[in-house]
Amino acid sequence: MGAILLALGLAVLAWALVIGDLMHQHRPALHWYVVGYPVTACRVVFTWRRVAVLNDLAVSRLPARTLIGHLLVKGDPVRPVAPRMSFPSATRLGLAVTVRLHAGQTPATYLKAADALTHAWKVHAVRVTSPERGLVLLTATASDPLQRPGLATAPPELLSALIGVMETGGAWVLNLRLVPHWLIVGATRSGKSTLLARLIAELAPQPVALVGVDCKGGMELGLFTGRLSALATSRREAVAVLAALVIDMQDRMSACRSAGVRSVWELPDKLRPVPVVVIVDEIAELYLSDGTREGKAEAEQCSTLLLRLAQLGAALGIHLVVAGQRVGSDLGPGVTALRAQLAGRICHRVNDPGTAEMVLGDLNKDAVTVAQAITAQEPGTAVCTGPDGGWNRARSHLTTTAEAVATARKHAATTPELPALTRAMTALEGDDE
The missing domain is CATH 3.30.980 (Threonyl-tRNA Synthetase; Chain A, domain 2)
Incomplete structure (x- = not known):
């Protein structure tokens, strides 16, 4: 038995x-x-x-004593x-x-x-x-949920992109209506480019204008040209595009002032201008100068124009998503001023501890430590801030370049045309001829 x-x-x-x-x-x-x-x-x-x-x-603490019990004597253990x-x-x-x-x-x-x-x-x-x-x-x-992240879901919303999954198990959503401007930092092969591809794929079906600034000759954002309302592939073109956006922003100010409202979101649907998302890849290329007078002037112009868009664009439907490997003060005071205006922060694996400090140090010291611990074996993993001022570890869904390009081409016919940008790019082409 x-x-x-x-x-x-x-x-x-x-x-x-x-x-x-x-x-x-x-x-x-x-x-x-x-x-x-x-x-x-x-x-x-x-x-x-x-x-x-x-x-x-x-x-x-000293042990409790009673009147009947033995007296407290010197040397009693705590x-x-x-x-x-x-x-x-x-x-x-x-x-x-x-x-x-x-x-x-x-x-x-x-x-x-x-x-x-x-x-x-x-x-x-x-x-x-x-x-x-x-x-x-x-x-x-109990275990790292980002090792095998499930496909999170989120309701579709204008200017909102489902990026991936957070360590809490919830959806990682980048909502430009809640946090209008974002800074994305990461070393090579950390997942930064994949995240940008995911963002473009999520925004492509929406009625928004996407503007690219890629001074590496358009190697990254040039793949999505069909869905971009404009693409600057050099700093000279970047100055023209950003200046045109500032002009467009001033027109939006006038429309709001005439209607007696404080933002474009208070305008009637028929009068509301199309939202614009400006995606800047490798911000350092806009700030580094070759030492020539012309190069210095272009860098200063880019710095001023980006700062104006960041300071005034949120209420006018113009949003910045700035990406780069580094955003240190060595690029100039303009970068520091711009960084202060980009409330949303995403930090992938970085090459040096100082970069994580620059991105997250003014928000939370614990987030800096967590970001510095991201290894090369965790592509796509990042520390991101939330609209409530907190932070989370998160991982973007893997969106291949081919998938993002296919999505951009599918919605290329819906690309909005911005007259100010069209005029700026036409003027540039005329100067080149």
């Missing part, structure tokens, strides 16, 4: 392992709720006191008291616990202990936030 029960137990165990493995491969969320969460929750509860003591999260923690609650990708801070404690101490918590709980990462004074929320992610 004992042998039969043993064999039956082994069979049940083997069956559970098989089912668990299948769930892990095909239904990772279900596997987490059934198998992963109970084990990890127990680990969090049973290791909390020890982890708190080792990482200076506990407070030392007792470390761990902060009070809620029972771990399951989330879709991990778990979360709320910790009540001891008097005098700050969330900074928990930020320093995040790595220790990650290793002690055997999870992918632990994020530390403070939802209200006196409380800290520890959110643990």
Whole structure:
């Protein structure tokens, strides 16, 4: 009888392992709720006191004494008291616990202990936030959801592009109505070009004008010429295109002033001008000068025109998406002023820690550290800011160049014509002749 029960137990165990493995491969969320969460929750509860003591999260107190008990004498040992923690609650990708801070404690101490918590709980990462004074929320992610990102979905919306998936499991959406201007930074083969291709593919079906500035001879954005209302492939052409956009912006100001409104979005549909998205690839090419008087003048003009578009364009339906490998002050003060106007930030893997600091340092120091940790084995992974001022790790969906080009060609017939840009490009062609 004992042998039969043993064999039956082994069979049940083997069956559970098989089912668990299948769930892990095909239904990772279900596997987490059934198998992963109970084990990890127990680990969090049973290791909390020890982890708190080792990482200076506990407070030392003298043991309680009673009148009948022995008197408190010199040298009595103190007792470390761990902060009070809620029972771990399951989330879709991990778990979360709320910790009540001891008097005098700050969330900074928990930020320093995040790595220790990650290793002690055997999870992918632990994020530390403070939802209200006196409380800290520890959110643990069981595994990296960006290793096998699912195809997230988002409702279609004007000037909104579904870029990929965030570490939280939600859709990564770049919404130009909420955050009008964006800065995208990343080293070669970090996923920056793929993200731009994805953005163009998402915006191509929409009634918006796309304007490209690619001073590398149009090697990147030239592939989408059919869907671009204008494309500048040199700094001289960039000056003409940006100047034409400033003129168009002034016309929009006049229309808003005449109608007594503060933005083009308050205008009637028939009077509202078409939204414009200006995509600049490799911003450094606009700012670097060859030392000649003409080169310096062009660089200064580009700097001034871009800054004007960034400062005034949001309410007038003109948006900037600026990409590059570096946006440091070594390119000149104009880059620093422009960077301050680009509230949306996306930082892929970078070549040096200073670049991540330049992109995210004025927003959140923790985001800088996370961005610096992105490796070459994580193409498409980036740290992005949100409309609420927070940040997330995210990964763009893989959109091949061929797919993006096909989408651009499919919608080439709907490309809006901007008269100011047409006149500028015609004038340039006349000068060349």
